[in-house]
Amino acid sequence: MDLNTITDIVRHPPDRPGAVWRNGDAWLAGGTWLFSTEQPDLRRLVDLTALGWDSLVPSDAGLEIGATCTIGELNAFPPPSDWRAASLFATSCAAFLSSFKIWNAATVGGNICMSLPAGPIITMTVALEATYTLWAADGVERTVDASDFVTGDHQNVLAPGEILRRVDIPVSALRKRHTHRRFTLTRLGRSTLFMIATQSPGTTDLLLTITAGTTHPVRMAFGAMPDADALRGCIDAIPEDVWFSDPNGTPDHRRHLARHFAEEIRVEFTEVCPP
CATH class of the missing domain: 3.30.390.50 (CO dehydrogenase flavoprotein, C-terminal domain)
Incomplete structure (x- = not known):
């Protein structure tokens, strides 16, 4: 859908993109929901994909998932053999019931921040005891438990200009x-x-x-x-x-x-x- 109220797109935001946030902005990653409906209150899009965040970083501590990781990337991730619960990644991706085109555009962070009751990445990250790292517009960083992030239908704890940076799943939950x-x-x-x-x-x-x-x-x-x-x-x-x-x-x-x-x-x- 054409968003005819948009007058500008920030293609290369700073590493801490909240610094350029202003009223009427929206974060742009996959855009699968953003471009699916009218957005009359928006005036500018800030493109997060140019920041080059790592999508999936496994370690001895668990798995770090960048907010701009696509659903397709998450679905294709080959986990260590002892991460028994990692099969829930594919289970949750399948719950989207969408085409490969959507999987290759929609992002983990987008599904979480939409905060819809049926958001399957929310289900998966809450069940796997994840934490979310949030960046405020003034640069302050905070960590919240996945189970505390969504507060209602299409509602969450994000403040204006605050952004979901990454998801961390502990190895104890993955096993x-x-x-x-x-x-x-x-x-x-x-x-x-x-x-x-x-x-x-x-x-x-x-x-x-x-x-x-x-x-x-x-x-x-x-x-x-x-x-x-x-x-x-x-x-x-x-x-x-x-x-x-x-x-x-x-x-x-x-x-x-x-x-x-x-x-x-x-x-x-x-x-x-x-x-």
């Missing part, structure tokens, strides 16, 4: 066993509910992440596997206004799915838990 459940009303539809569960090797713990069905990610941590009633009780304790409602599902439907899938996950992990 966990995992499973997931995802429901859509149609085979190629948006997620009605997306859940990921992880468990530390040699333990009976459980980290359960619920997204798509809620306006922001809900992550539940258990030191030991809960019984069916306790797990259901935690899901029922999610406030009514946190459950999301759109044409893909009502809050009651999404709560029902969460209860059903959580019990499936509990049984699955109980069967493979060490003695």
Whole structure:
């Protein structure tokens, strides 16, 4: 779509791009959402792709993902053999249900900063206990937990001119066993509910992440596997206004799915838990 209110594009911003931020600006990376709809409040685009950020940097500490890493790059990443949970990268990329053209343009940072309930990279990074590094317009850097970044439907903690610079996933999370459940009303539809569960090797713990069905990610941590009633009780304790409602599902439907899938996950992990 032509953005007929745009009067300028900053092709080569400084290394700290927030220094040139002004009202009416938008960060440009993949632009797959930006160019998909009218943007009447925008006057200028600041191109982040010229900054040359590394897309994927594995290390002994885990994986650093640059905000401008494309979905295609993430999907193609060959992880170390002991990073069992890294298969969730491909699982989450597939949840986009989009063409290779979108995968090769859309970015990790763009999906996170859109902060939609069905954002699959949000699901993956919250489930894998990631942190986000944010750069403020005045140069101040801060780190936030992925689970605290999205605050509502299309809402997050970013201040005006603040930018997501990178995602860091700890190696401890990448070595966990995992499973997931995802429901859509149609085979190629948006997620009605997306859940990921992880468990530390040699333990009976459980980290359960619920997204798509809620306006922001809900992550539940258990030191030991809960019984069916306790797990259901935690899901029922999610406030009514946190459950999301759109044409893909009502809050009651999404709560029902969460209860059903959580019990499936509990049984699955109980069967493979060490003695």
